[in-house]
Amino acid sequence: MLREPAERVSPRARWMWTLGAVIRSLVLGGLVGAWVVAGDGPVAVLIVVLVVLVGYVIVMPQWRFRVHRWEATQTAVYTQTGWWAREQRIAPMSRIQTVDYVEGPVARLFGLASVTVTTASAAGALAIEGLDKDRARVLTDELTTRADSVAGDAT
Amino acid sequence: MTDVLPTGQEDWQRLDRRMLLVHPIKEVGRFFPALIGVFIAGSQTGGDGPWFEIVGVALPIAYGVLRFYTTRYRIADGRIELRRGLLTKHVLSTQLDRVRTVDLTSSPIHRILGLTTVRIGTGTASTKGEDQLDLDSLPTAGAQQLRYQLLHAAGTSGERADASAPLVARTVVRFDPSWLRFAPLTSAGLVSFAAIAGVTSQILNGVGFFDQGHDIPGLKAALWLTVTVGIVLGLASVSALAIVGYLLTNWDFSLTHTSTDGSWHLRRGLLTTRETSMDDGRVRGVAVGEPLGLRLGRGARLSAIVTGLDKKQQGTTLLVPPAPRQVVDRVAAEVIGTTTPLEAVLTSHGPAAIRRRWIRALALPLLLLVGIGALIVFDDASAWWLLLPLLGVAVGAGLAVDRARSLGHALVDGWLVVRSGSLVRRRELLQTDGVIGWNLRSTYFQRRVGLTTLVATTAGGSQSYAALDVPEARAIEVARLAQPQLIEQFLG
Numbered sequence: 250m251l252r253e254p255a256e257r258v259s260p261r262a263r264w265m266w267t268l269g270a271v272i273r274s275l276v277l278g279g280l281v282g283a284w285v286v287a288g289d290g291p292v293a294v295l296i297v298v299l300v301v302l303v304g305y306v307i308v309m310p311q312w313r314f315r316v317h318r319w320e321a322t323q324t325a326v327y328t329q330t331g332w333w334a335r336e337q338r339i340a341p342m343s344r345i346q347t348v349d350y351v352e353g354p355v356a357r358l359f360g361l362a363s364v365t366v367t368t369a370s371a372a373g374a375l376a377i378e379g380l381d382k383d384r385a386r387v388l389t390d391e392l393t394t395r396a397d398s399v400a401g402d403a404t
Numbered sequence: 405m406t407d408v409l410p411t412g413q414e415d416w417q418r419l420d421r422r423m424l425l426v427h428p429i430k431e432v433g434r435f436f437p438a439l440i441g442v443f444i445a446g447s448q449t450g451g452d453g454p455w456f457e458i459v460g461v462a463l464p465i466a467y468g469v470l471r472f473y474t475t476r477y478r479i480a481d482g483r484i485e486l487r488r489g490l491l492t493k494h495v496l497s498t499q500l501d502r503v504r505t506v507d508l509t510s511s512p513i514h515r516i517l518g519l520t521t522v523r524i525g526t527g528t529a530s531t532k533g534e535d536q537l538d539l540d541s542l543p544t545a546g547a548q549q550l551r552y553q554l555l556h557a558a559g560t561s562g563e564r565a566d567a568s569a570p571l572v573a574r575t576v577v578r579f580d581p582s583w584l585r586f587a588p589l590t591s592a593g594l595v596s597f598a599a600i601a602g603v604t605s606q607i608l609n610g611v612g613f614f615d616q617g618h619d620i621p622g623l624k625a626a627l628w629l630t631v632t633v634g635i636v637l638g639l640a641s642v643s644a645l646a647i648v649g650y651l652l653t654n655w656d657f658s659l660t661h662t663s664t665d666g667s668w669h670l671r672r673g674l675l676t677t678r679e680t681s682m683d684d685g686r687v688r689g690v691a692v693g694e695p696l697g698l699r700l701g702r703g704a705r706l707s708a709i710v711t712g713l714d715k716k717q718q719g720t721t722l723l724v725p726p727a728p729r730q731v732v733d734r735v736a737a738e739v740i741g742t743t744t745p746l747e748a749v750l751t752s753h754g755p756a757a758i759r760r761r762w763i764r765a766l767a768l769p770l771l772l773l774v775g776i777g778a779l780i781v782f783d784d785a786s787a788w789w790l791l792l793p794l795l796g797v798a799v800g801a802g803l804a805v806d807r808a809r810s811l812g813h814a815l816v817d818g819w820l821v822v823r824s825g826s827l828v829r830r831r832e833l834l835q836t837d838g839v840i841g842w843n844l845r846s847t848y849f850q851r852r853v854g855l856t857t858l859v860a861t862t863a864g865g866s867q868s869y870a871a872l873d874v875p876e877a878r879a880i881e882v883a884r885l886a887q888p889q890l891i892e893q894f895l896g
Contacts, residue, residue, distance in 0.1 A: 250876075250877065250880065250895065251844070251880050251894055251895060251896070252894060252895065252896025254894075320894075324889065324890065325890055325893065325894075327894055333848050334845065334848070335845070335846055335847075335851070336843060336844065336845045336846075337843070338841065338843045338844075339841060339842045339843075339883075339891065339894065340841035340842075340861075341840070341841070341887070341890050344840035344841060368840045368841050368863075369711070370841060370861035370862055370863050370868065372843070372859065372868030373841040373843070373861035373867070375841075
């Protein structure tokens with residue numbers, strides 16, 4: 250059996266995901282609410298939507314935090330992401346093409362950053378979201394040097 | 405690598421002079437809508453003389469001529485460079501060993517003048533037209549020579565560097581007129597059938613064919629006759645169209661292999677001829693397309709998985725157009741150099757995967773059945789409406805059976821084979837050396853029944869090849885057997 254990657258992301262990532270979920274829920278809930286109020290839609294729909302959205306805001310970040318893990322060895326990068334649908338990705342160090350360090354606007358609020366590792370395949374990018382900023386910087390440097398030290402044109 | 409190129413290539417070269425004829429005609433064609441406007445405007449203002457018209461025609465022609473004089477290319481220092489543009493200068497430059505494919509296309513105009521457009525495929529991710537390395541156009545002989553040089557330089561192994569070796573071309577497969585029978589069976593043909601069926605039922609509905617009541621015997625019979633004749637005519641014309649389309653693109657099709665520079669050359673086309681060449685060393689596998697229609701006619705099509713070329717350029721990697729299965733299998737074996745993965749018995753994905761095929765195919769029609777059933781019971785709808793979901797259930801069941809049967813994978817001799825789908829069933833054979841990563845995807849439902857989707861990512865073709873709904877332990881086993889050093893460190 251494949252074991253889970255060794256390291257967790259920063260616990261603050263939960264708050265980042267919560268904020269994202271709240272924003273999305275407000276937009277969606279607002280749209281449904283406006284429709285119900287203005288267009289005489291059934292109130293039951295609004296209630297169901299609100300219950301689902303509240304559940305989403307509470308459950309998704311916790312669930313995500315339990316799933317999201319990553320690991321970088323000398324020869325490979327291994328990530329696990331998602332919540333309802335889970336995805337494990339493994340890419341050999343020798344096939345890594347670029348290492349991206351990104352601080353998104355929401356991530357920055359929580360002092361977080363993400364590291365994305367791309368390979369020559371459009372389907373093979375590995376993203377580690379919600380890392381502590383400093384940890385992400387160190388990881389980016391490590392991965393860049395390790396990927397550089399392996400020969401080959403990565404295809 | 406540059407020393408294999410003949411000398412005298414270092415200078416900037418122009419395209420063929422005959423393009424002075426082609427470019428202006430093309431530009432006038434492109435400006436045609438604007439030209440019409442100009443002519444109308446000119447005729448309305450009147451009195452001013454024909455200035456509008458002259459300018460309107462002269463501008464595109466001047467543009468075409470300028471295009472010729474501003475475009476130059478050269479091969480130097482192991483790079484091919486293309487310079488073009490009058491106001492905005494573009495210099496495109498790429499290393500010769502990055503060349504993946506070379507495409508020669510000749511439209512009818514080009515063919516009359518003995519010209520060919522050369523498109524050099526470097527596997528760039530850019531989709532902007534201006535980033536394409538197109539040489540439009542060169543004399544046909546010159547284009548073929550250039551292609552040879554380019555692919556030669558792109559060859560990765562040293563033994564290919566012998567430029568003086570003659571081109572030994574071996575024809576692997578050639579067009580056979582009997583292949584035309586597959587034309588109506590391709591997806592395009594089947595979609596047309598469906599469209600005709602849809603339109604027919606619409607018209608029939610419009611004239612009240614399905615209505616009960618006004619039952620005049622003679623009228624009904626006449627209608628039936630009309631419908632039958634109409635459907636037969638429709639099918640005949642769609643088949644004819646499909647055959648014409650197939651002929652236009654695949655006439656004179658041939659696939660040859662030159663062992664001296666290790667590359668594949670594909671040639672086809674009735675009016676516009678197209679020649680594609682790809683480097684042997686870039687081929688990571690093949691994909692056998694077996695859509696339902698073709699399968700019923702015992703046919704298939706074949707394309708190559710070439711690194712550096714993605715899905716949008718799939719057309720350039722076609723190896724065999726719809727043709728008999730045996731032909732496709734034989735060519736596939738030649739291209740990948742082994743028959744083992746083609747003959748491999750695929751491992752089924754087990755009962756849980758089959759159950760998922762059934763649930764996914766039947767969920768929607770069954771839901772519809774319940775809904776319409778409720779409408780009939782409580783809302784007094786016509787019982788005839790039940791036909792719709794029942795038809796859906798029947799079609800869904802057929803799909804489920806076929807999809808379950810298609811599902812399979814195998815790992816033999818360093819080749820990963822995956823197969824799935826029904827209407828567009830595909831069997832993909834991928835060299836495990838070409839796999840540059842593994843993804844395991846599973847939703848909550850999949851995890852509950854112990855299934856996962858194993859995805860092998862690669863730098864060519866559709867970028868990822870998935871074995872759908874594999875039992876999780878087996879999926880990990882496949883990845884481990886394919887690339888032990890990579891996977892074993894994460895087993896626990």
